[in-house]
Amino acid sequence: QVHLVESGGGLVQAGGSLRLSCAVSGSIIFSITPMNWYRQAPGKQRELVASINSGRTTKYAASVKGRFTISRDAVDSTLYLQMNNLKPEDTAVYYCNTQGTYWGQGTQVAVSS
Numbered sequence: 001q002v003h004l005v006e007s008g009g010g011l012v013q014a015g016g017s018l019r020l021s022c023a024v025s026g027s028i029i030f031s032i033t034p035m036n037w038y039r040q041a042p043g044k045q046r047e048l049v050a051s052i053n054s055g056r057t058t059k060y061a062a063s064v065k066g067r068f069t070i071s072r073d074a075v076d077s078t079l080y081l082q083m084n085n086l087k088p089e090d091t092a093v094y095y096c097n098t099q100g101t102y103w104g105q106g107t108q109v110a111v112s113s
Contacts, residue, residue, distance in 0.1 A: 002026040002102040009094060009107030016086050016111070022079040022096030022104055031074035033099070037081045039092035039109075046095070050081060063089070086111045 008020040020037070024030050032054045040046040050070035051059045058070050069082040079096050086109075093106040 002028045002098060004096050004098070004102055004104035006094065006096055006104040006107040009109045011110045011112065012086055014087055014111055014113050017082070017084045018086065018109060020081040020083065020094055020107060020109075022081075024077045024079060024096075024098075028098070030072070030077045035070075035072065035079045036097045037070060037079075038095045038097055039090075040095070040106075041089075041092040044092075049094070052079075083109070088113045 003025045005023045006020060008018060010018060012018055034051065034053045036051045037049045038046050039049050047061065049061050049064055050068055052070045052072060060068060067083065067085045071080045072078070081094065083090065088111045091109060091111050093108050095106045096104045
């Protein structure tokens with residue numbers, strides 16, 4: 001069993017920044033496990049925002065590339081998503097995910113124009 005707990009969401013003005021955290025625990029070797037950040041806006045399907053593989057290779061959705069950075073701290077077993085230059089269209093609930101199966105409860109991000 002793997003447990004994921006997101007935090008760090010909030011309300012921010014366009015152009016601002018937030019850093020999301022996902023605390024990871026359970027039966028997992030976090031340092032080498034691929035991890036993902038997804039988001040779901042109201043009325044839309046959940047979409048993949050960023051991924052980090054078993055090494056340090058990262059991938060991003062075109063809509064966030066250059067603005068968002070995914071990273072992990074193996075000592076604290078925490079996944080991060082640094083979000084800069086936020087736009088109103090980034091408003092969504094953000095979820096961390098691993099192994100296609102485990103999800104956190106989500107953290108709300110709202111960006112005002």
